[in-house]
Amino acid sequence: MVRHGTVQEHREGEQCLVVGDSIIRNVGKGQNNMKAECFPGIRKENLHRVLGNRDLRTPDTVVIHVGANDLKRSVNLDYVMGEVYSLANKAKVKFPQSKIVLSGVLRRTDVSLRRIGALNDRYYWIAKTMGVTFVDPNSWLEA
Numbered sequence: 001m002v003r004h005g006t007v008q009e010h011r012e013g014e015q016c017l018v019v020g021d022s023i024i025r026n027v028g029k030g031q032n033n034m035k036a037e038c039f040p041g042i043r044k045e046n047l048h049r050v051l052g053n054r055d056l057r058t059p060d061t062v063v064i065h066v067g068a069n070d071l072k073r074s075v076n077l078d079y080v081m082g083e084v085y086s087l088a089n090k091a092k093v094k095f096p097q098s099k100i101v102l103s104g105v106l107r108r109t110d111v112s113l114r115r116i117g118a119l120n121d122r123y124y125w126i127a128k129t130m131g132v133t134f135v136d137p138n139s140w141l142e143a
Contacts, residue, residue, distance in 0.1 A: 017056055017098075019047065020065025023106065035059070044083035051090050062095050063135075064088070065103040071111055071119055081122040088130050100132040107138050 018027050019037045028034030039050060044066060056062075066084055071077075084102070091100045104120040107113060120136050127134030 015057070015059040016061040016063065017059040018063040018065065019051070019056075020063075020103070024065050044080070044087050048083070048087045048090050051087070051094055056094075058095060059098055061099045061101060062091055063101040063103055064091055066105065066123065071105055071115065077115075077119055077122060080119060081126065084123055085126050085130070088126055088132055092130065092132070100130075102127045102132055102134050104134065104136045104138070 016028070016034045017037065018024050018034065020039070021042050022038060022040035024036050025038045025040075027036040027038075029036075037050070037054075037056070039047065042050070047064070047066075064087060066087070071080060088100065088102055091098075102123055104123050105111075105116050107116060116138070120138070124134045124136070126132075
């Protein structure tokens with residue numbers, strides 16, 4: 001039985017898989033229990049295909065970083081939202097025993113903060129609806 005507020009003991013072979021665009025390139029470097037699959041410039045529909053076609057084993061946690069590659073190119077945020085919904089669903093099907101984490105769009109100078117916030121709000125809704133975890137990376141940044 002696991003109590004709230006206690007730290008679970010680390011199990012041998014426990015693993016975290018992080019997939020996304022070039023911003024995750026060095027994530028987990030030097031960590032034996034973390035693997036990053038970096039695809040520079042990848043868009044959500046391509047990441048969807050990668051999840052479907054690659055043997056990525058069965059990690060305990062899968063973190064999907066959805067960067068701003070689609071945000072800059074697409075005018076319609078609802079289209080981007082639909083792609084991320086499909087991507088999160090694909091991850092849930094491919095990794096049914098894994099905890100799925102959706103990592104939102106990180107602030108950048110070439111996209112307005114309002115637009116990034118609006119998209120991260122949509123991603124939060126997707127995560128809540130699908131029963132996955134959402135992380136807003138901007139919540140750790142100071143202005």
